[in-house]
Amino acid sequence: MDRFDSMRVFTRVTERRSFTVAAEDLGLPRSTVTDAVKQLERRLGVRLLQRTTRHVSPTLEGEAYYRRCLAILADVEDAEGAFAGVKPKGPLRIDVHGTLARYFVMPGLPEFLADYPDIELHMSEGDRLVDLVREGVDCVLRAGVPRDSDMIVRSVATLDEVTVASAAYVARFGTPAPLEALADGHRMVGFHSSASGAILPLEFVVDGKPCNVMLPVSITVTAAESYVAAARIGLGLVQVPRYRVEADLKSGALVEVLPKQPPSPTPVSLMFPRNRQLSPRVRVFIEWVARQFASERASHTGPAP
Numbered sequence: 634m635d636r637f638d639s640m641r642v643f644t645r646v647t648e649r650r651s652f653t654v655a656a657e658d659l660g661l662p663r664s665t666v667t668d669a670v671k672q673l674e675r676r677l678g679v680r681l682l683q684r685t686t687r688h689v690s691p692t693l694e695g696e697a698y699y700r701r702c703l704a705i706l707a708d709v710e711d712a713e714g715a716f717a718g719v720k721p722k723g724p725l726r727i728d729v730h731g732t733l734a735r736y737f738v739m740p741g742l743p744e745f746l747a748d749y750p751d752i753e754l755h756m757s758e759g760d761r762l763v764d765l766v767r768e769g770v771d772c773v774l775r776a777g778v779p780r781d782s783d784m785i786v787r788s789v790a791t792l793d794e795v796t797v798a799s800a801a802y803v804a805r806f807g808t809p810a811p812l813e814a815l816a817d818g819h820r821m822v823g824f825h826s827s828a829s830g831a832i833l834p835l836e837f838v839v840d841g842k843p844c845n846v847m848l849p850v851s852i853t854v855t856a857a858e859s860y861v862a863a864a865r866i867g868l869g870l871v872q873v874p875r876y877r878v879e880a881d882l883k884s885g886a887l888v889e890v891l892p893k894q895p896p897s898p899t900p901v902s903l904m905f906p907r908n909r910q911l912s913p914r915v916r917v918f919i920e921w922v923a924r925q926f927a928s929e930r931a932s933h934t935g936p937a938p
Contacts (some may be wrong), residue, residue, distance in 0.1 A: 634669050636707060638701040642669040643681065647699045649781035650689050658724065669731050674835060683696075689905035702925075710912050722751030728773040729756040732857050733901065736876060738774070741925050752914050771915045774922065776874070784904040787919065790926035792874040796835065797887040801867040803896040815846055820869040823853030824860050837894040844894075858877055872896045901926065 634642070646666060656663040674681050681695035691699055710721075722725065729738055744756065757770070779786045779881060782829045799808075815835075823832040823850040832853055834845040851868050854860050861878060864871040880889035903912065903919050911919075 634667075637706065637902055639669045639673045640706055642666050642784050643673055644702050644706065645692050646670060646689060647695065651687065664851035672699055707912060712854065720749055720751060721912070721917055722749075723912075723914055724753045724755060724772045725918055726749060728757045728759055728770050728919065729821050729831045730774060730776055732877060733774055734758055735847045736830050738922065741921075741928075745921050746855075749914070749917060752918075753868065768878060770904055771912070772919065774901070774903055776899050776901050778900060779902050779904065783907050786922075787903045787905075788900055789900040789903055789923045791903060792876065793897045794872055794884075794899055795889050796837070796870055796872050796888055796896060797864060797876065797877045797878055797882070798870050799865055799867040800868065800885060802844075802864075803888050803890070805867070808888075812839065812844070812846075813892060815848060819848055821848040821850055822860055822863040822869040822871045824871075825853055825855045838894045838897055839894050843897055874899055882895055 642655065642659065642661070642665075645658055646652055649655045649658065652666050652670075653663055656666040659666065670682060671804065674824060677698070679694045679698075680692055681698055683690050683692055683695075712794075738756075742754070746752065756849060774789075806819055807814075807817075809817075809819050821835055825831070826833050832847075832850065834847045837844045837846065848870070852863055857873075857877075860871055861873060861881075863869065863882065864878075872892065878887050882889060905915065905919075
């Protein structure tokens with residue numbers, strides 16, 4: 634194993650805090666990964682990793698060497714990618730909010746992977762704040778206002794939100810208008826925030842300012858698909874990005890209410906580590922995702938998705 638390969642092995646072990654998990658990521662035997670790090674330590678004459686039965690962590694020298702390795706490996710990838718016809722290759726690990734994956738990412742993946750056949754894409758789904766370095770993830774795609782973190786945030790879209798209810802709900806409870814009419818017996822589907830665990834209030838923009846409203850709930854959910862499903866069967870008002878319910882609005886299964894006081898739009902962002910130089914494969918994926926959202930929005934002839 635040459636020096637660059639040894640560096641790649643060492644950086645993965647450092648990030649994953651495990652020889653076994655790093656070996657699985659790299660598709661190598663665990664013994665090969667262990668030997669590579671030992672040879673690296675012998676060559677450098679320092680201990681790079683502290684090993685216990687349960688934990689692997691970098692020493693001070695290992696942390697400094699890790700950061701140097703990141704910069705060197707990124708430079709090598711950039712240099713190789715500078716030649717015409719050389720396309721990015723290797724594993725690309727992303728974590729995507731499930732509905733964004735299905736509506737915006739998955740439809741275009743055949744074209745992306747045809748353009749970059751040597752990229753090995755690994756996609757997980759979630760909405761929590763991922764520790765990119767520790768979990769071996771290159772970037773995440775999230776909806777909502779990014780929480781404070783040490784990641785770089787790139788905005789790729791802003792999604793219009795709507796307040797909707799089923800036709801059966803409107804027939805039973807009436808159309809809430811004006812906003813104050815919500816107090817007259819209306820209900821909402823409760824959505825538990827993964828960040829706080831609290832039920833999120835409905836939000837309406839009134840005279841340019843957000844106004845939060847809590848209503849009685851018959852059911853609370855933690856998944857976006859269940860949230861919309863509960864609205865379809867008449868269990869209460871929900872607020873979602875328009876693209877999620879556009880077909881329901883066209884069919885009449887759901888009805889938009891209070892359109893003059895819409896919720897605030899939802900930003901969509903890609904996030905990646907601040908202390909890691911972007912590899913060519915991560916860079917082309919980020920640019921591709923931005924184009925996917927722009928193309929999807931442009932394809933709608935009605936309200937923005």
